[in-house]
Structures are given as structure tokens and as C-alpha cells.
Amino acid sequence: MNFCNQCGAQVDFRVPPGDHLPRYICDSCGTIHYQNPRLIVGCVPDYQGKILLCRRAIEPRRGFWTVPAGFMENGETLQQAAARETYEEALARVEIGSLLTVAHVLHAQQVHVFFRATLQEPEFGAGIESLEAMLVDPKDIPWADIAFPSTDYTLKRYLEDRAAGRENHYFTELDRRLPR
Amino acid sequence: MNFCNQCGAQVDFRVPPGDHLPRYICDSCGTIHYQNPRLIVGCVPDYQGKILLCRRAIEPRRGFWTVPAGFMENGETLQQAAARETYEEALARVEIGSLLTVAHVLHAQQVHVFFRATLQEPEFGAGIESLEAMLVDPKDIPWADIAFPSTDYTLKRYLEDRAAGRENHYFTELDRRLPR
Numbered sequence: 158m159n160f161c162n163q164c165g166a167q168v169d170f171r172v173p174p175g176d177h178l179p180r181y182i183c184d185s186c187g188t189i190h191y192q193n194p195r196l197i198v199g200c201v202p203d204y205q206g207k208i209l210l211c212r213r214a215i216e217p218r219r220g221f222w223t224v225p226a227g228f229m230e231n232g233e234t235l236q237q238a239a240a241r242e243t244y245e246e247a248l249a250r251v252e253i254g255s256l257l258t259v260a261h262v263l264h265a266q267q268v269h270v271f272f273r274a275t276l277q278e279p280e281f282g283a284g285i286e287s288l289e290a291m292l293v294d295p296k297d298i299p300w301a302d303i304a305f306p307s308t309d310y311t312l313k314r315y316l317e318d319r320a321a322g323r324e325n326h327y328f329t330e331l332d333r334r335l336p337r
Numbered sequence: 338m339n340f341c342n343q344c345g346a347q348v349d350f351r352v353p354p355g356d357h358l359p360r361y362i363c364d365s366c367g368t369i370h371y372q373n374p375r376l377i378v379g380c381v382p383d384y385q386g387k388i389l390l391c392r393r394a395i396e397p398r399r400g401f402w403t404v405p406a407g408f409m410e411n412g413e414t415l416q417q418a419a420a421r422e423t424y425e426e427a428l429a430r431v432e433i434g435s436l437l438t439v440a441h442v443l444h445a446q447q448v449h450v451f452f453r454a455t456l457q458e459p460e461f462g463a464g465i466e467s468l469e470a471m472l473v474d475p476k477d478i479p480w481a482d483i484a485f486p487s488t489d490y491t492l493k494r495y496l497e498d499r500a501a502g503r504e505n506h507y508f509t510e511l512d513r514r515l516p517r
Contacts, residue, residue: 194410196374235441
């Protein structure tokens, strides 16, 4: 960040009085520009035991497989965001179920939240951000070509829980920041 | 938002190609400035059946009571954020427990996340954003002077669950937006 998005003046980066972290500060209009983690929300769509995966048409990780997920928008719930992303990326309508995983992706300043979901009909396709979509049997999941660690973590917890007949939720931390 | 925080040019507000919502767009450097919900994270600190509350020294809702909570920072987990806020607002060290509530605060473009927590020692005080802190018996909670609907919802779910001997988690929507 170089400029104040309110008044257009150059910003400084320092700790404001009474704060404990450096922030982008506009000394012209007084605005402090806080930066906070963003929410990525998705789901694991299940249709009669098969999982709906999408192959990414965009970077990062173009060509790799993931479950439907994306940035949460203002004005929607986590569940609505998960269902919307599933429609946008895989042209599939899902019923969102229980909370499955929360991954703190510290290097990306993101929190990833995934839910269980049910696909009512085997209707799906490639949305504009996907190269293709497919329903896969768990034994055929392309583990070596999964796009993100949070996707991998989420699919594994989902399958373990389903095999055990439970619906727990799980937290994890993913941190690729350089050592301090 | 009036100016691009990257290059300082004026921004336009329109739907980018391939998108479905209007965004702040810089036609000078090409940056699209997405705006997403922010995470507010807190906990319900319990000490031998009593709850730790803080009275707010800052707006909004100065003078009203809440449980410790605040904006999640980059580089921390939800649980770390909840513990940090408890120390900052109530000078108390807590052990964060299970997920309690998620409130989608749609008019504020925020997601509030609360955990159960345990205060190991009855040591607390007023942090710089609090007028005072107190340990209260549930029957003495000042319900008419609770700062936010998400705090009220969270305290009620906590007490119901504790009385029932369970630790569920709950989602809710709070929406004070004007009718469309």
C-alpha cells in the first residue's frame, strides 16, 4: 500500500499510538488502514459417495484439482458463500451441511473454511474458473494433483469422518512463512 | 474508496469482466480492489462458573458490556486472536476451548467467531479499551446493557450448553440492513 484510498495522499507505515502493530497511516486525512485476514469458503460436495472436484483454470495452481471454494463476499453467510462458489466453479447446486475444517493459512493471510455438502442431482460442469469438473470415487482422488494443502487436509478429514460415521470439525495451521 | 492505494489514481466502481459484483477498479494500474468481510474473534472466559465481562471504553457502544473480542490480525489463528484480545481488553490469560458461535453480521460486513475459554486464575483488569472488567455469576449478567447482539447470542448459547453439559457450536445471522 502506497497511497490513502480515501484522500490519495502517500501513506506511512508505523505503529499508531496505543496500538501494538505497524499500520498504513494517512497523515493527511488521519485514516488508519487496517489489514486483516480474508475468508476463503468452500465445501466437499458428496453425491452418493462420490466427491465433486474441479480443475482450476486460473492461477494460482492452474491445472490442479480442488473442491469448490473462493473468497467470501460482503453480505453473505459462510454457507451461502460455499454454495455460491460451488455453483460458480462447478455449476452444481448443493445443500450445505455441517462445518468440516478451518485452516489458518498464515503465509497467505487467509482463513479457509470448509463445510460438508450434498449434491442432490449429478448435474455439474466447468464454471469459468474451472477447466473441468468431475465426480470421483474416493479411491480415485488425484492426491498428487490437489491444488492446495487446505484442500488436501479437508478431503482427508472428510473421508476419515465419513468412514467413521461422524461429523466433527477440525482446525489446522498451514505456515510457509520464512523463519523469523 | 476514492483512490487506488497502489498508484494513487482515482478509482471507478463497476463490474469487472467475468465478475458478477461491482468492484473498485483502478484504470491506471489495473488493480481491482476487492472488499471482503472482516473477522471479529472472541471468547467466553469461564472461571469456576463465573463469566469474565468487560465494559467498553471505546465506540461503538462505549459503556456497554461484552466478552473480550476484536479484529483478527494477519499471522495469527482464530484461537490466538481470541486469547490476545482477552489479554488486551481484560488483562486475563485464558486457555481457548471449543468453537461456540459464528455470527454473520451482515450489515457490518463482519463474521464474529467465539470460543469457549477457561480462566486459570481470577486475575484480570481493565485493558486500555475497557472501563472495567468483572467476573459475574450468570444470574447477574447485565443483559440490558450487553453491547452487541452477537455477544448476547453467544452468552445465551454458552449458558444453555453449559447447563445441558454439551459443547455444540451455533451459526446465526444478524442483519440490520435496510430492506431492498
